[in-house]
Amino acid sequence: MRVVWNREGLNLVEHHSVIIVGGGPGGLGVAATLEGWHPHFVGGYSFPSQEVQQFAQQHENNPLAFDPHELLKRRHRPIEFFRMRHHPIQDAIPPDEWTLKFSKHRRADWLMLTTDGPGGLWNNVPREQMTLGPAHWMELAHYPIGRFFKQTGRNRDLNALVHRDDLVPYYQAYAEELGLNDHIRTGIRVTSIEPADDDNDARFIVSSIDQNSEAPTTYSCDYVVFGVGPRSALRKLDAQGIDQDYVSDAYTHPDDYPGDRVLVIGGGRSADWAAQELHDVGHTVVYVMRQQADVHLKLINDSQHLPYYRRWGEILTGDQARMGLLYGSKVTAFESGGLVSITTPEGVTQIQIDHAVIEIGGDPDYQLLNSFGELTFHAKRDNFRFQINQMVVDQATFESVDIPGLYPAGYAAQGTGLSVIGFHAGCFLIAGDILRRTGLV
């Protein structure tokens, strides 16, 4: 416990060297590395450039210890340095052939505060949700998903998509196997992250509430890992009557919608999933999106490697008797009894429905950082309609350029792709920087 000054005056707060906000794949990878699971390279690995290869061999026993700016000087992106060892080829490699290994070292003093348990948003996706990419792309290197499948008697293909019922237990087992659970507090919502007053030893004050008891707790820390994920601030639909009881703001399972006619509002992958699943169990679906038909059809065409997009192809080339698509359209009002007003390119129309599902995505909750003033963002867009404002970071350490000591994890950091395979290796840059600064590596 430490005594700190904050807005309320003199306070006793719990101090930790590092506070990790968010228990998704982004936060978990940093937690395991800070817990002391440090990577090293073994065997016959190879990097594309001879210069980087020599550098890697020189540091292979402790790649967290060197300053990754050295890699930038050699024109090699530090995040790629680790990603290439974890995923040197497209397909999964059996765990015993990995050239990336881990050994246990002293732990740093870290604490994770998170609303959901390990696995982050995967705890709340639709009950039948599959991943968009293969199992081994979703894994965190410290505990291979192949080992988890084997240990739990799951006979699964590492190169196939994963069901969330396999993925969430994997992230839970990851926390258990690596000894993280004693330092993870779930059901805790962080409400603000602020600079500590100059009189304090710590750098940050983190305020939180317990989601059950609503009891507030204040922490102080020297480093923050900001892993709140891409949907921590859900977008709000600008329409009247949004609180009608037939309107839900997240899709879970067809059983939750006993009536026949369901309106789905969205246009991204989550809305596509909901509309299709509802349609395929026999509902009549009206699917409203603001984008034009050509944008949606391009996503469907470009995603034919995924089973549910192949199914979209079949629905669109079929008779579409129970799937009404309204492109370039906007829901403006929900009235009692399921009457909904929609503005379409042909004019305003009203339809009668039993349920409405809003799946319009969200953004990282950057409001938590409001007290740091304006932040510098990089507008990241991908071909599959994921879009996010990423915090601009030092590409060697992933430390925010605006907030020293704060590290966005997951794809809230510039320089990652928009997937777990794209951002996971960032955990070694973040934890490596903290471990070097605290003398633990």
Ligand SMILES: Cc1cc2nc3c(=O)[nH]c(=O)nc-3n(C[C@H](O)[C@H](O)[C@H](O)COP(=O)(O)OP(=O)(O)OC[C@H]3O[C@@H](n4cnc5c(N)ncnc54)[C@H](O)[C@@H]3O)c2cc1C
């Ligand atoms: C339907 C769907 C399918 C997807 N499919 C794929 C896929 O196939 N492959 C892929 O790579 N990615 C996929 N994604 C992207 C997904 O974002 C990543 O898989 C991954 O979950 C991101 O990890 P994260 O740690 O950054 O964030 P999250 O998983 O969102 O975890 C962040 C966690 O932070 C916590 N949190 C948020 N705000 C606070 C707060 N104020 N206080 C305390 N805790 C807080 C919550 O517990 C939250 O769950 C998909 C996403 C969705 C919605």
